[in-house]
Amino acid sequence: MKTFALAGNPNSGKSTLFNSLTGSRAYVGNWPGVTVERKEGTYLNKKKNQEAKIIDLPGIYSLSPYSPEERIARDYLLSGEPDLVIAVVDSTNLERNLYLTLQLLEMDIPVVVALNMSDALAKQGRSIDVKALSDGLGVPVISISALQSHNLDELMALSLKAAEKKRVGQTVLSHELIAKAKDIYAAEDVPSPLFHAIKALEQDEVEEKDHPEAYRQVGELSVDDTLSSTFADARYRFLEPLVKKCLSGKETKAKEKLSLSDKIDKVLTNKWAALPIMALIMFLIFHIVFGTDLLYIGSIYSAATGNSLFAEGFGGVELIIDGETYQPFADLFYSTDGVNNLGEFLHMLAGDNETGILGCISLGIKQGLININTPTWLVNFLYDGVLGGLAAVLGFVPQIMLLFVFFSFLEDSGYMARVAFVLDRIFRHFGVSGRAFLPMIMGFGCAIPAMINTRSLSSEKEKIKTIRVIPFFTCGAKAEFLVIIAAVIAGIVGVDAGLFTFLTYVFGVAVALIAVIVMTKTTLKEEAPPFIMELPSYHLPQPKALALHVLDKGGHFIKKAFTIIFASTVIIWFLANFSWDYTPIWTLEGEAAETSSILYSLGNLLQPLFTPMGFGVQAGDNGWIYAVASIQGIVAKENVVATAESLSAVAGYGSFADFALASGISTAGLVGFAVFNMLTIPCFASVATAKGELGSKKAYINTLLFWLVTSYGLGTLAYITCEWVWTLAITLPCLAGLIVGLYFYNRPKKIKEVNA
Amino acid sequence: MTLFELAVGESAVIKEVSGEKKLVRRLFDMGLTPGVEVYLRKKAPLGDPIELTLRGYELSIRKAEAKSISIEEEKQ
Incomplete structure (x- = not known):
């Protein structure tokens, strides 16, 4: 089977085009450079009995x-590997697109x-003389529409025919050194000597590395x-007259051109409105996906009347399994807070192993297992261990998918490129x-x-910096324990829990921005990477493309x-x-059952480590619960609350809040x-993602260390500052010193650069 | 005169692009070569970067880059 590569801007x-040819799933977006993964598919035409392997290359502007x-x-x-390359060209933007084709x-x-x-x-009332373009470029050219599946079979037939013959590289450049350089590469038996010769003359760094001798x-x-x-310059000079010759129909001058896209842009990137509109769009997305009080009607109502909108949350059915009462659909549509937003509703509907549809299934399985007299340990393992873990993740999927729908829409429509432009x-x-x-x-x-x-x-550095600070933007799973802790603290101090939660979000963002600055000034030094970016025209995303996009990203998340x-x-x-010694703890009696698990001894061992942050030895006998909850949090942040709640119950407290108040640690x-x-180190799933995205092992390990040091350092600082406010008299001058130090650390180098 | 000094809504012809080699190469790859006509469509709300129309598409670059691109203003 022949292999065809798709290359284009x-x-x-x-x-x-890849999706239309292969019928498989792939991602379609407007954010320049979105297809980084190598995508493979098979084209199959049963009528003509033709097939080909298709490789989708990342979108690029040039081969430098x-x-x-x-x-x-x-x-x-x-x-x-590829037998042929299909140069995909945007007909509405011929000149720049053909620049890559020439290479x-x-x-x-x-x-x-x-x-x-x-x-x-x-639609623009223009057309291309395919024959003239083909003559000008010296290769077959065909007009297609990937979206409407127009001429695709013809494209493949043409490609299969063209792939039969060998082709030698050609160039539109006419410089006397090219032939000489080509001979050097040809003498070394390098394939595609012309391409390499031109790159070497362009003093291309990759060429220098790949063929040092010929390059020299x-x-x-x-x-x-x-x-x-x-x-x-010469390539564009070749293209200008060619494009002019092949393109017929009225040409619009830049000044006169005011398409729908421009009109939209006039509003969305308006001098005064751009930032407020952007903030509003972001707020609405997060509100719809994560909010529990639609348009804050509940809060407004209770502020106005002193009563909550609903005296009780939505009830739903009751189930009694194994002597315990479950209400899997409690708060599904509304709670005492207010009406649930779409995302929260979907989350509640999916649920976990006690609530929602997943809860009904899990509880059904549990009842079934009890009915057939399954041993208790096995029921616990399957229900708490296996189903608990699966349901916790699956329950988040609909909500995350909804978030993807919104972000994919913004990306596919071209708005995200404007967000980058504005910010x-x-x-x-x-x-x-x-x-x-x-x-x-x-x-x-x-x-x-x-x-x-x-x-x-x-830039690679920009990528590392961004990946490192992403976890500081509080995600839904972290919000869960922050809300609970906020409630406990708010109860003691007497402030509003909502306000405290909001402050933790702000704190996270502040830490992220400061961390980026510090990294830029120290280990990952660089000027802000250049911002040479195409701003694609706005267009309404195609539902099919959007669905593929969401499924692709969502599938990644699930996996x-x-x-x-x-x-x-x-x-x-x-x-x-x-x-x-592998004894199941439920066979032990009373006190021993609580204190003999492997996890307990690990927690006990690690407990003193948390002392500087205020929840180590201060927490006394049951302090290991904090330690274990924190360790579990590295697996998944939902676990912090889940573990703290279940271990508090084991230790004999009604809830984690009760335990927190009784455990002896201070506010x-x-x-x-x-x-x-x-x-600290985010969940396993994001650590694995970070590892994949960072590429190098060194960057990955440094990133883990960065998370540990930052969380430990700032956790300690937060504890000390809250416990003994007067310490600010020491920490603030130290901080100021650090800033001044950083400033001077950077200065001499700047002067050097100027002199050089 | 440089592209930096061009006013919004004005057109100009690129004369020369200077600066760091890699950056110049990139600007050339994107079609910002000597002789090409560019139109300054708008500035970002905070004044920087700027949006150009050239060769039938929209390109955004920073003012810092615009400063190293010299132009000839088009005669009306």
Whole structure:
């Protein structure tokens, strides 16, 4: 079977073409450079009995290695694996799109040019002379529409025919050194000598690394430093008349052009309205996905009347399983807080192993197991361990998917590129570009998709910085324990719990921004990466493309979270229920049952470590509960509350709140506990994602250390400051000293740079 | 005159692009080559970056980059 690679600019409709050809799932977006994964599929035409393997390359503008995506595409095309490359070109933007095609033509590989979005071009009242373009480029050209599946079979037939013949690279450049440089590469038996020769003349870093000997020889040809720009210029000079010749229909001048896209843009990036609109959109998304009080009607009502909107939450059915009463659909539609928003409703509907649909299934299984006289330990293992872990993750899926729907819509519509455009000015001061905003804000929803989205960032350092601070944007799972701790603290101090929770969010964002600044000034030094970005036209996302997009991202979430959390829950269940000599703890009597599990001894061992943060030895005999809850939090942040609640129950307290009040740690200790768990190593699923995205092992280990040190340090600082306010007299001057130190640490180098 | 000094709603022809090699290369790859006509569509709400229309599409660059691009203002 022949292998065809799809190469083209971001937003050229490459991914849509891939989907239409292969019928498989792939992602379609507007954020430049979104397809980083290598996507493979098979084209099958049963009528003609034709098939081909299709590889979707990342969207790129050029083959000079400016970004990792360009490197990936270039390496793959030169690997000899593809039999042909289909150059996907946006018909409505011929000149810039064909620039990449000209570079592809320099390789020794058959090329077919697919003029995509021909329907959009026709709508503009323009058309392309395919024959003239094909003559000008010297390769087959065909007009297609990936979205409407127009001419796709013809494209494949043409490609299969073209792939039969070998093709030698050709160039539109006419520089006398090219032939000489090509001979050097040909003498070394390098495939595609023309392409390599031109890159060597362009003084391309990758070329220098890949073929040092030939590169050195080319260098001796008295290469001019400006050749790379001469070549780029020459390519465009070749394209300008060609495009003019092939394109017919009225050409609109930039000044006169005011399309619908421009009109939308006039509002959305308006000088005064842009930031408020952006804030409003973000707020509405998070409100709809995570809010428990629709439009704050409940709060407003209770503030006005002094009564809550609903005296009781929604009740629903009652189930009695194993002597305990469950109400799986309690608070489904509304609670005493107010009416649930869509996301919260979906979350409640899915539920966990005690609530919602998943709860009904889990409880049904439990009842079934009891009915057939399954041993208690096995029931507990299956229900608490296996089903508990699975349901906890699955319950979040509908809510996370809803978040994906909104963000995918913003991305596919082209708005996200504008968000980066508007915010770049602010973010640059922190040492990242405006593009870093999207992944960071997504962190409020879930760190996993947020980290996956860092792929569109242009510099490696920017990516590392962003991945490190994403967990500081409090996600839904962290909110859970913050809300509970906030309630306890608010009860003691007498402030509003909501206010306290809000402050923890603000604190997280502040820590994230400060951390980015500190990293930019110290270990990950760089000027804010350049911001040379295409702003794609706005368009209404296609429902099909949007659905594929959401399923793709959601599937990623389910797979990652599912496997890791499932495995870890089973392990933790084992540690919590067995002693060192493998005796199940439920066979032991009273006190011994509580204090002989492996988890208990581990918690006991680690407890003193948490002393500087106020929840170590201060917490006394039952302090190990805090330690174990924190460790469990590294598995999944939902576990912090779940573990604390269940262990508090084992220790004989009604709830974690009761235990927290009785355990002897101060309010400051609780603050330390909250701060530590909020900032420390995030859940296993996001750690695994971070590992995948960071690539290098060193960056990964440093990132883990960064999370540990930051959380431990700030947890300690928070505890000390809250416990003994006068210590601010010491910490504040130290902090000021640190800032001044950092400033001077950076200064001499700056002067050096200026002199150089 | 540089692109930095161009007013919103004005067009100009690029004369020369200077600066760090990698950056210049990128600007060239994106079609910002000498001789091309650009139109300054707008500035971001906070004044920076700027949005250009060239070769039939929209490109955003920072003012810092715009400063190193010299232009010739188009005669009306």
